Amino acid sequence: MMLDIRTQESKVSDTALLIDVMKQELKTQDMTYADVAQALQMSESSVKRMFSKKEMPLTRVDDICRLLNTDFAEISRRVSQATPLMGELTYAQETAVSKDPKLLLCAICVLSYWTFEQIVQTYQISEAETTRCLVMLDTLGVIELKPLNRYRLKVAKTFKWRSDGPIRQYFMQHVVGEYFGGRFDREGETLMMVHGNINRAIAPAFVERIQRMAEDFSKQHLADQKIDPKHRDGFTMIVGLRRWEFSAFTGLRRKTQDS
Secondary structure, three states, rough: OOOOOOOHHOOHHHHHHHHHHHHHHHHOOOOOOOHHHHOOOOHHHHHHHHHHHHHHHHHHHHHHHHOOOOHHHHHHHHHHOOOOOEOOOOOOHHHHHHHHHHHHHHHHHHHHOOOOHHHHOOOOOOOOHHHHHHHHHHHOOOOEEHHEEEEEEOEOOOOOOOOOHHHHHHHHHHHHHHHHHOOOOOOOOOOOOOOOOOOOOHHHHHHHHHHHHHHHHHHHHHHHHHHOOOHOOOOOOOOOOOOOOOHHHHOOOOOOOOO
């Protein structure tokens, strides 16, 4: 049995959201349940029950779409727009992802908008394993899995890993050392470290600039999906700002009278 540890928002079913959108459209067009009942040749009480329980067969959905002079595709588009997006995973969700290296790999790939085919062709992970990971990510609420292993992301553009979560811990233990062990001397690479004593009130402004730079990087990644893969390469940007002094330097500090 697969463990369902989705957030409360992601547990809202697409069917319920679909019915909410149709209910809103009825209100916009000044239509009542009585109008729907008459058009569908149903009792008004049955229509009210159908909307209140948020259970409706597709045939009824089609009938109501025709009544509203719209179609299922348009209603579905509005459902997609109304679906709450997650800004971060829960601690339990991150734990599930961090304990399975292939699931973590697939999570990183879908957050980078890779297709199912790209994942299988690039990494030593079988189609069955990739499908399993996509199903799990769907269960976790990260994606909405569609036919033929297509998917829709259910996380916001501002999505980030928890600062106190398992993914960040995994990153600090296994990734940072390897990353900074590189030479950073090839074309398009750089490594800079700047130290200074600045006004504490100014630090948040630098953090905002760093966040904007990260957003620019993400937008560029999306834009470049349209160009030939031979002109693209995998770059990773790690930027940080924190109160810090090299421990070897701290150990050489003179003791103050108050210490």
